[in-house]
Amino acid sequence: MGEAARITVIGTGYVGLVSGACLAEMGHQVICADQAEWKVARLQQGEIPIYEPGLKELVATNVSANRLSFTSHIGGAIRSSDIIIIAVGTPTQDNGDVDMSQVNNVLTCIAANAVTSKTIVMKSTVPVGSGSLAEQHLRLLAASHIHLPVVSNPEFLREGSAIWDTFHPDRIVIGAKDPEAGIRIARLHASLRAEVLHTDRESAELIKYASNAFLATKISFINEMANVCEKVGANISLVAKGMGLDRRIGPHFLQAGVGYGGSCFPKDTKAQLKLAQNVDYDFQILRAVIDVNRLQRERFVTKIEREVGCLSGKRIAVLGLAFKPNTDDLRDAPALDIISALQQQGALIQAYDPAAAELVMERMPDVPVFTDPYEALDEVDAIVITTEWEAIRSLNWRLVRSLVKAPLIVDGRNMFEPVEMSQLGFTYVSVGRETAMLAELVV
Numbered sequence: 001m002g003e004a005a006r007i008t009v010i011g012t013g014y015v016g017l018v019s020g021a022c023l024a025e026m027g028h029q030v031i032c033a034d035q036a037e038w039k040v041a042r043l044q045q046g047e048i049p050i051y052e053p054g055l056k057e058l059v060a061t062n063v064s065a066n067r068l069s070f071t072s073h074i075g076g077a078i079r080s081s082d083i084i085i086i087a088v089g090t091p092t093q094d095n096g097d098v099d100m101s102q103v104n105n106v107l108t109c110i111a112a113n114a115v116t117s118k119t120i121v122m123k124s125t126v127p128v129g130s131g132s133l134a135e136q137h138l139r140l141l142a143a144s145h146i147h148l149p150v151v152s153n154p155e156f157l158r159e160g161s162a163i164w165d166t167f168h169p170d171r172i173v174i175g176a177k178d179p180e181a182g183i184r185i186a187r188l189h190a191s192l193r194a195e196v197l198h199t200d201r202e203s204a205e206l207i208k209y210a211s212n213a214f215l216a217t218k219i220s221f222i223n224e225m226a227n228v229c230e231k232v233g234a235n236i237s238l239v240a241k242g243m244g245l246d247r248r249i250g251p252h253f254l255q256a257g258v259g260y261g262g263s264c265f266p267k268d269t270k271a272q273l274k275l276a277q278n279v280d281y282d283f284q285i286l287r288a289v290i291d292v293n294r295l296q297r298e299r300f301v302t303k304i305e306r307e308v309g310c311l312s313g314k315r316i317a318v319l320g321l322a323f324k325p326n327t328d329d330l331r332d333a334p335a336l337d338i339i340s341a342l343q344q345q346g347a348l349i350q351a352y353d354p355a356a357a358e359l360v361m362e363r364m365p366d367v368p369v370f371t372d373p374y375e376a377l378d379e380v381d382a383i384v385i386t387t388e389w390e391a392i393r394s395l396n397w398r399l400v401r402s403l404v405k406a407p408l409i410v411d412g413r414n415m416f417e418p419v420e421m422s423q424l425g426f427t428y429v430s431v432g433r434e435t436a437m438l439a440e441l442v443v
């Protein structure tokens with residue numbers, strides 16, 4: 001391992017908490033600071049405010065080893081560290097511009113509290129040029145003898161596998177104007193055997209948006225292919241498999257369904273589109289990616305209507321509410337839009353999610369959410385699957401068949417083999433495989 005560093009991570013959300021705990025595990029001395037006192041209080045009591053597999057254990061181990069602590073006294077945390085990692089939120093505003101207010105508040109706080117020079121790491125996803133603006137902001141506010149170089153070190157972790165991703169990154173991107181600051185940040189990750197790409201700061205900032213935009217493009221592309229499959233009687237699972245075997249394409253992010261959600265792809269694609277507009281460039285592909293993703297949710301609701309008929313008064317079980325499995329994150333979760341659309345047409349929802357139930361009850365108090373999936377399935381006219389949780393895959397589907405009023409499954413994540421579900425007595429409708437299913441049955 002390289003030398004242990006004294007680090008403060010500001011923002012203890014999905015990224016800050018995971019990064020802080022992982023850096024502590026790598027041997028560094030880490031303070032996680034957040035302005036949300038309730039969050040810090042829970043963390044100090046050993047509770048984890050989010051659901052992320054393995055995080056509770058990782059935090060506990062490093063707190064016990066005195067390498068990790070939590071505070072809401074951000075100034076004190078800044079003063080006692082040499083490296084400050086910014087991991088606060090950068091939501092998109094209604095016009096597509098990135099809301100930098102959380103980052104700017106942190107910068108002001110750093111300038112006010114830095115009595116010695118420190119390296120500032122921008123881990124939040126920020127538009128190109130933000131690192132340069134941040135450095136100017138700090139230079140204006142901090143004492144003149146204090147050196148506060150800003151290094152861009154975008155984060156690529158996925159929720160649900162965030163710890164694995166942090167310890168096994170495909171690459172670590174470091175964008176620095178001050179080469180020594182860049183090397184200092186690269187050294188933090190010396191114990192990981194990962195490729196480190198040193199770039200200028202602007203390129204590093206853009207790599208993050210470009211990566212998310214490209215992954216979102218793959219998803220919208222495969223969803224459009226799925227829509228074509230439905231019209232021509234092909235099976236999108238086989239089409240994706242055949243495409244993915246080409247090493248130039250690769251098998252990942254070709255899972256058709258209700259489209260992408262979450263805290264990143266929706267906001268980062270919109271931000272990138274706006275960023276291009278701001279420099280007078282019309283990023284046409286990205287506009288289509290965003291439109292296709294919105295339409296994919298609407299198409300899915302239409303598909304449910306087509307199968308169920310008039311939705312008024314119909315009981316619908318919606319299985320899986322978080323935007324993806326293994327997280328409780330509901331930010332831009334397709335399930336929530338789909339539930340609202342079904343409710344607008346008079347459907348009576350019975351929802352289930354293994355991790356996000358409590359959060360949904362807070363956010364949508366009129367939606368009954370069950371923690372026992374079988375209760376959600378009782379006497380329903382249709383089952384709608386919106387997130388591919390293992391807990392849903394491993395349900396006793398024979399038992400489910402006996403509980404429901406009508407044996408109809410509309411699967412927005414293509415979780416099952418159509419033939420197997422048909423053999424269990426269900427009418428099974430998924431995305432991009434409907435006609436292919438009929439063909440298989442005929443054979």
Ligand SMILES: NC(=O)c1ccc[n+]([C@@H]2O[C@H](COP(=O)([O-])OP(=O)(O)OC[C@H]3O[C@@H](n4cnc5c(N)ncnc54)[C@H](O)[C@@H]3O)[C@@H](O)[C@H]2O)c1
Pocket residue numbers: 010011012013014015016033034035036039074087088089090102105106123124125126155156157158159263264
């Ligand atoms: N969630 C992901 O999977 C992911 C992955 C890669 C990158 N990112 C990027 O990382 C950044 C953080 O995302 P997140 O999902 O962790 O956000 P989040 O909303 O979960 O967490 C942000 C935290 O920052 C705290 N905060 C806000 N202003 C503060 C301030 N002035 N001082 C101290 N704390 C403050 C909030 O209380 C909150 O706990 C965003 O820019 C996001 O785009 C997110």
Ligand SMILES: O=c1ccn([C@@H]2O[C@H](COP(=O)(O)OP(=O)(O)O[C@H]3O[C@H](CO)[C@@H](O)[C@H](O)[C@H]3O)[C@@H](O)[C@H]2O)c(=O)[nH]1
Pocket residue numbers: 125155156157158159160212215219252253254255256257258259260261262263264265268323324
């Ligand atoms: O083939 C696929 C793959 C994903 N999805 C959906 O896409 C969304 C995002 O999934 P995923 O990328 O696994 O999760 P995130 O945690 O949002 O991670 C993305 O966003 C993060 C925040 O920027 C980045 O750090 C990650 O690299 C990037 O994968 C989810 O709704 C998935 O259901 C699909 O519909 N089809």
